[in-house]
Amino acid sequence: MAKIKYKYNPSTLNYEKIQLTIKDRLKKIFTYLLVSLFFASVTLSLAYTFINSPKELTLKRENTQLRKQYELLNRDMDRLATVLEDIERRDDNIYRQILESEPISKNVREAGVGGVNRYSNLDGYQYSNVVINANKKLDQLAKRMYVQTKSFDEVVGLAKNKEKMLASIPAIQPVPNKNLKRMASGFGYRMHPIYKVRKMHWGMDFSAPTGTEIFATGDGTVAQVILSRGGYGKHVVIDHGYGYETLYGHMNKVNVKRGQKVKRGDIIGLVGNTGTSSAPHVHYEVIKDGKKINPANFYFNDLTPEEYDDMIEMSSHANQSFD
Ligand SMILES: [Zn+2]
Structure with a gap:
């Protein structure tokens, strides 16, 4: 119930009931709403800044988990790159040398992949660097493996034409050594x-x-x-x-x-x-x-x-x- 307000009228020496017009009432309600809205938004924005909603907490956890997964992937890819490096080294220094073929140049093996903006769609996020890094590594591995596969095709071709040479080149251990104990x-x-x-x-x-x-x-x-x-x-x-x-x-x-x-x-x-x-x-x-x-x-x-x-x-x- 709205309170009834009175106002002292010095000319009649009476208290008179204050009659509010519709306009006054609307004005009042509007002001009230405006002030409430202001305080509500200040409170909400403070809350959003300093307190996470349960949904946000879940997302944050998920993000951290994903970042860790990406970091693990990066590490795994580094390991694969080392294995591939060993295969490339053997290809250049053993197979190609034996078959008297030029090693594949580093330029060809490690040629850049795509343009500078290739990963721009992944830019601008909190963990962009980890994700971009993983994508780059994967692309490089794929490129190097492709070059290596082509190289082995060539090596197989060379070997087929050099049967006599391959029979002559040392290719076994000089003593029986099945279990490598010797x-x-x-x-x-x-x-x-x-x-x-x-x-x-x-x-x-x-x-x-x-x-x-x-x-x-x-x-x-x-x-x-x-x-x-x-x-x-x-x-x-x-x-x-x-x-x-x-x-x-x-x-x-x-x-x-x-x-x-x-x-x-x-x-x-x-x-x-x-x-x-x-x-x-x-x-x-x-x-x-x-x-x-x-x-x-x-x-x-x-x-x-x-x-x-x-x-x-x-x-x-x-x-x-x-x-
Ligand atoms: Zn010795």
């Missing part, structure tokens, strides 16, 4: 077993009992049979052609003669401990154009990719060589 020391700086100093080890050592059969690792001709007391001891060098030679050191017995033709897998001698050697083993070298190179890259016929990785891991430890 890989003792790799190519690189190693502690010398006798001189006890760090020295470059130019080959790979496979430890095996004296008398274990040693295989020719590719087709070729026996270029040298040397029966020395020091150094490599009794050892054999095979010339495979195409600039490749292999050396097998510290033999107990040599089964081949100089000039003899051998096939991959032929037994050329037996494991021993002759020359500068600390235990029965084969010291195996791969030589390309007169330069000793890492034999680890020349077991593609008898190692699966997983075994290859294990072998690289084992041979890269800075353990002592048998020399």
Whole structure:
């Protein structure tokens, strides 16, 4: 109920009831509404600024979760990029080198993807950088994989035309080594077993009992049979052609003669401990154009990719060589 208001009238000396016109009433109501609206909006805007609604809280949580997912994706893609890099490296330095084909230039492999504005639709959000980063990485991976697939198509084509060459190039381990237990020391700086100093080890050592059969690792001709007391001891060098030679050191017995033709897998001698050697083993070298190179890259016929990785891991430890 509206209050009845009175007003003192000095001329009649009476209190008189104040009669409000419709206009006055409307004005009053309107003012009242306006003030309420003002306070309501101030309160609401303060609330929206400092207090989250349940819906906003859910969205915020979801956003944080999504950002984390994107960060994980980014990390996974970095890992994939490393694997791809290893494949590219092998393609350039092993397959292409063996098949005498030029490596693919970095420019081609890492050519930019799209224009500058390719990701502009993802711009302007709180976590834009994470999302753009993930998209960029994915595009780069896709591009690099495409280049790599094309490259392998080419490599397969080259290999088909080079059967004789592939039969000649060293491609197996020099001793039976199914479980890889015999890989003792790799190519690189190693502690010398006798001189006890760090020295470059130019080959790979496979430890095996004296008398274990040693295989020719590719087709070729026996270029040298040397029966020395020091150094490599009794050892054999095979010339495979195409600039490749292999050396097998510290033999107990040599089964081949100089000039003899051998096939991959032929037994050329037996494991021993002759020359500068600390235990029965084969010291195996791969030589390309007169330069000793890492034999680890020349077991593609008898190692699966997983075994290859294990072998690289084992041979890269800075353990002592048998020399
Ligand atoms: Zn060695």
